[in-house]
Amino acid sequence: MTTATISRRRFGRALTHTGVITRRNLLANVRLLDVLILSTVQPIVFMLMFLYVFGGAIQGALPPAAQGEYVYWLLPGILAQSAVFGSAPTAYGLNNDRAKGVLDRFRSLPMARSAVLTGRTLSDLVRSTFILGLQLVVGVALGFRWHNGIGGVVAAIGVALAFGYACSWLMAFIGLTIVNSEAIQAAIYLVVFPMTLTSSVFLPTRTMPGWLQAFAEHQPITIVANALRGLTLGQGALPTGHTVTGETLLALAWTAGLLAVFAPLAIRRYRRNAN
Amino acid sequence: MSDPIVTVDEVTKQFRDGTRALDGLSLTIPRGIIYGLLGPNGAGKTTLIRILATLLRPDSGTVRIAGFDVTRHPTAVRDRIGLAGQFAAVDDHLTGRENIAMIGRLYGLPRREANARTEQVLQRIHLADAADRPVRTYSGGMRRRIDLAASLVGRPQVLFLDEPTTGVDPASRQDLWHLVRDLAAEGTTVLLTTQYLDEADQLAGRIAVINHGRLLTEGTATELKDRTGGAVVELDIAAGQRDVTLRALEPLDAQFATDRGRIVLPAPDGPLTLRHALRLLDQADITPTDVALHRPTLDDVFLTLTRPNTTDRIAARRAA
Numbered sequence: 001m002t003t004a005t006i007s008r009r010r011f012g013r014a015l016t017h018t019g020v021i022t023r024r025n026l027l028a029n030v031r032l033l034d035v036l037i038l039s040t041v042q043p044i045v046f047m048l049m050f051l052y053v054f055g056g057a058i059q060g061a062l063p064p065a066a067q068g069e070y071v072y073w074l075l076p077g078i079l080a081q082s083a084v085f086g087s088a089p090t091a092y093g094l095n096n097d098r099a100k101g102v103l104d105r106f107r108s109l110p111m112a113r114s115a116v117l118t119g120r121t122l123s124d125l126v127r128s129t130f131i132l133g134l135q136l137v138v139g140v141a142l143g144f145r146w147h148n149g150i151g152g153v154v155a156a157i158g159v160a161l162a163f164g165y166a167c168s169w170l171m172a173f174i175g176l177t178i179v180n181s182e183a184i185q186a187a188i189y190l191v192v193f194p195m196t197l198t199s200s201v202f203l204p205t206r207t208m209p210g211w212l213q214a215f216a217e218h219q220p221i222t223i224v225a226n227a228l229r230g231l232t233l234g235q236g237a238l239p240t241g242h243t244v245t246g247e248t249l250l251a252l253a254w255t256a257g258l259l260a261v262f263a264p265l266a267i268r269r270y271r272r273n274a275n
Numbered sequence: 276m277s278d279p280i281v282t283v284d285e286v287t288k289q290f291r292d293g294t295r296a297l298d299g300l301s302l303t304i305p306r307g308i309i310y311g312l313l314g315p316n317g318a319g320k321t322t323l324i325r326i327l328a329t330l331l332r333p334d335s336g337t338v339r340i341a342g343f344d345v346t347r348h349p350t351a352v353r354d355r356i357g358l359a360g361q362f363a364a365v366d367d368h369l370t371g372r373e374n375i376a377m378i379g380r381l382y383g384l385p386r387r388e389a390n391a392r393t394e395q396v397l398q399r400i401h402l403a404d405a406a407d408r409p410v411r412t413y414s415g416g417m418r419r420r421i422d423l424a425a426s427l428v429g430r431p432q433v434l435f436l437d438e439p440t441t442g443v444d445p446a447s448r449q450d451l452w453h454l455v456r457d458l459a460a461e462g463t464t465v466l467l468t469t470q471y472l473d474e475a476d477q478l479a480g481r482i483a484v485i486n487h488g489r490l491l492t493e494g495t496a497t498e499l500k501d502r503t504g505g506a507v508v509e510l511d512i513a514a515g516q517r518d519v520t521l522r523a524l525e526p527l528d529a530q531f532a533t534d535r536g537r538i539v540l541p542a543p544d545g546p547l548t549l550r551h552a553l554r555l556l557d558q559a560d561i562t563p564t565d566v567a568l569h570r571p572t573l574d575d576v577f578l579t580l581t582r583p584n585t586t587d588r589i590a591a592r593r594a595a
């Protein structure tokens with residue numbers, strides 16, 4: 001047997017195992033009906049809440065491309081936020097599997113070492129795809145219209161999901177590193193909430209104090225939200241000096257960077273994790 | 276005797292917090308038997324299982340399973356082992372059948388074979404009726420059986436069971452015992468840890484007693500009982516007099532056996548030791564409510580061996 005056939009066989013095995021694990025996690029999503037319903041309703045409620053609570057006050061601060069309608073500003077932002085929030089279950093899922101001894105069982109099996117984490121991140125990606133799609137539909141029903149063709153919308157969803165997927169690997173690392181599930185929750189809230197609030201997700205960063213503005217303009221969630229606005233609404237939705245292509249490439253660079261750092265770290269954690 | 280299927284040679288494992296979980300432990304397990312690993316909590320049983328199951332690496336020493344070194348060829352080892360841990364590691368929202376078939380796929384079986392094998396395993400654990408219900412509706416004993424079945428689906432040569440019957444009701448325990456016996460009869464080697472001495476006594480062909488990560492003794496249940504030096508004296512004492520009694524019987528190494536609520540002392544000289552004990556009680560003006568002299572149970576072996584001063588004595592004898 002040549003090295004090539006061995007590595008091909010190995011890759012095939014990893015693929016099969018990843019498929020088995022992804023299916024297992026998705027079945028859990030579908031069968032836990034209460035969790036499914038609540039986690040679907042929650043992002044929609046979130047979106048409606050921000051739209052109607054903030055909408056009136058914010059209209060004046062919006063760029064012309066938003067046509068004075070907050071939903072134009074909010075929807076791309078909310079999609080970026082949901083992609084990030086949608087990665088949190090990766091941490092909870094892995095933590096839960098570890099607590100139940102399921103990870104130990106998987107580690108004692110002759111299976112590909114990457115399959116458990118790849119399967120988990122992929123099943124969370126499927127879930128995020130569903131939620132983002134749903135938010136888009138609700139957004140359109142509330143008056144959102146894209147100006148850049150359906151291609152722009154598809155590209156925007158793609159960028160959001162790619163970034164969310166990269167965040168899933170960060171969450172995998174957190175979920176395998178922190179043992180206590182409540183501590184995980186606290187850690188995630190500590191990072192995710194301030195990060196989305198100090199970004200352009202809900203409001204243009206122009207009105208923030210200078211020191212915060214400097215951070216807010218350059219942090220990755222702002223960049224992803226900007227990329228989504230540019231891709232759906234066109235150049236006019238972006239702050240001066242930013243281009244749609246530029247923001248998109250920057251968002252993808254953040255995605256690649258997160259993946260490059262946290263995928264190897266998470267896999268290493270998984271290999272050497274000892275309860 | 277054929278080659279042992281598991282050899283553990285001078286294995287040491289120290290955790291980051293400084294606990295020495297295994298301290299030069301050596302064991303060999305012959306093929307096709309049920310091997311019992313006994314020890315108090317924290318003795319190193321679970322650590323050993325985790326090393327054997329390739330979940331932990333030993334700091335030093337070697338472990339071979341079916342001829343493969345666990346650190347150098349973990350995948351070859353994983354192909355040949357099954358693990359059922361202290362908690363039933365099954366998915367609540369999947370059915371029993373789905374749980375087992377999934378593990379079969381992860382053992383590398385093609386889908387059709389995994390399904391066929393799942394069917395066989397379900398028959399064998401007598402859960403075919405409940406197989407299509409989600410595991411969340413199962414009783415504790417059923418969950419354990421599914422967990423065990425999942426570890427069988429890959430036809431392991433060695434099965435590791437970490438406290439398989441802890442927290443299981445007596446009837447389910449009997450079922451699990453039957454299952455384990457059948458497996459061993461078919462040639463699967465089973466290594467099981469347990470806190471229940473009767474479980475080891477009933478099931479295990481050989482037993483190792485470990486404490487503080489070291490092997491205290493090893494052999495068949497009968498050998499172990501003989502080695503402890505024969506009989507024991509058991510005394511029932513009114514609760515208020517327990518401490519006084521223990522003090523009076525200190526020269527005879529008397530101990531309070533919490534599980535039985537009695538005072539127990541080794542009686543190497545049989546009736547002579549009993550007479551000595553009664554004389555000491557008489558001097559202290561204590562009247563037991565019941566007295567018995569009997570051959571040691573595995574509990575007595577365990578108590579004698581894991582008593583702190585015995586461990587020290589053994590260590591001292593080794594050092595000398």
